[in-house]
Amino acid sequence: ATTLGSAAAERGRYFGAAVAGHKLNEGAYTTIVNREFTSLTAENEMKWDATEPSRGSFNFSAGDRIVNHARQQGMSVRGHALVWHAQQPGWAQGLEGSTLRSAMVNHINQVAGHYRGQIHSWDVVNEAFADWPAGQRRDSNLQRTGNDWIEVAFRTARAADPSAKLCYNDYNTDGINDKSTAIYTMVRDFIARGVPIDCVGFQSHLTNSPPADYQANLQRFADLGVEVQITELDIAGADQANAYATVTRACLAVSRCTGITVWGVRDSDSWRTGENPLLFDGAGNKKPAYTAVLDTLNGG
Numbered sequence: 001a002t003t004l005g006s007a008a009a010e011r012g013r014y015f016g017a018a019v020a021g022h023k024l025n026e027g028a029y030t031t032i033v034n035r036e037f038t039s040l041t042a043e044n045e046m047k048w049d050a051t052e053p054s055r056g057s058f059n060f061s062a063g064d065r066i067v068n069h070a071r072q073q074g075m076s077v078r079g080h081a082l083v084w085h086a087q088q089p090g091w092a093q094g095l096e097g098s099t100l101r102s103a104m105v106n107h108i109n110q111v112a113g114h115y116r117g118q119i120h121s122w123d124v125v126n127e128a129f130a131d132w133p134a135g136q137r138r139d140s141n142l143q144r145t146g147n148d149w150i151e152v153a154f155r156t157a158r159a160a161d162p163s164a165k166l167c168y169n170d171y172n173t174d175g176i177n178d179k180s181t182a183i184y185t186m187v188r189d190f191i192a193r194g195v196p197i198d199c200v201g202f203q204s205h206l207t208n209s210p211p212a213d214y215q216a217n218l219q220r221f222a223d224l225g226v227e228v229q230i231t232e233l234d235i236a237g238a239d240q241a242n243a244y245a246t247v248t249r250a251c252l253a254v255s256r257c258t259g260i261t262v263w264g265v266r267d268s269d270s271w272r273t274g275e276n277p278l279l280f281d282g283a284g285n286k287k288p289a290y291t292a293v294l295d296t297l298n299g300g
């Protein structure tokens with residue numbers, strides 16, 4: 001196959017990108033998006049600050065634009081992200097306790113309800129675990145509402161959109177380490193107690209190759225019975241092309257790894273300014289990393 005999306009489809013997987021809605025006006029950008037990808041993620045447009053700028057008042061126009069584009073192109077959509085400690089609107093940053101908890105539940109109901117049936121997988125909760133001390137929950141206004149906030153978010157999302165796969169998503173979880181193990185333990189506990197969870201997202205913001213146990217880490221989550229998805233892939237460093245091939249190979253080797261999303265299209269679109277971590281250069285040319293991914297998907 002000659003595109004990322006079609007090559008991934010032959011392996012039973014999606015290949016997606018995070019997009020910025022306003023760039024869909026730009027011909028050079030949209031040409032690549034439409035040609036290469038089979039799943040879109042809104043880079044910012046479905047986050048809390050974007051969708052509920054003031055309490056109880058929702059704005060879905062920017063997110064809808066991406067969903068409509070995807071639909072017209074026959075692509076699916078990953079939802080990102082229902083609840084997160086960052087990119088909260090100012091009004092939510094100032095809430096706490098039961099007031100914040102009910103605002104969270106209402107937010108999930110409204111956003112997942114609005115997009116009901118149109119999202120293949122939702123990042124229900126993003127980045128709830130700390131980097132240090134690793135293995136613990138991250139302190140946040142949400143965490144301070146009570147340790148059960150994550151399971152409440154998942155149960156609420158299931159009811160609001162029963163057909164979406166519900167994911168927990170995080171970074172620095174690429175290898176087997178204290179942070180990924182804490183998430184593994186939470187997922188295992190959710191499954192044991194019947195809390196709805198279907199997938200774990202590994203953001204995979206990397207520099208050069210992932211840890212040697214990257215595939216083993218994906219596999220241990222898959223062995224719990226959840227899907228694993230690579231959700232925000234970008235890789236800086238001189239060994240970029242090989243590293244992209246390694247990540248792609250790992251996903252192909254894990255049968256429950258259902259897709260890969262790169263976090264942006266061209267290097268100039270990346271949040272990692274100056275690191276050139278994506279598959280297309282600023283002029284939209286395919287980089288060696290692109291060829292490495294495509295060849296790997298094609299079995300090379």
Ligand code: G3I
Binds near residue numbers: 044086126203271
């Ligand atoms: O839209 C405003 C614009 O009106 C304003 O003029 C401009 C000036 O700063 O800011 C614009 O908002 C920025 C927004 O991106 C849209 O470009 C925010 O400042 C900026 O903080 C925001 O950054 C996003 C970041 O999440 C916020 O935490 C990045 O685009 C986005 O790539 C990044 O994505 C995250 C994932 O959601 C979660 N995982 C990590 C990943 C990388 O940080």
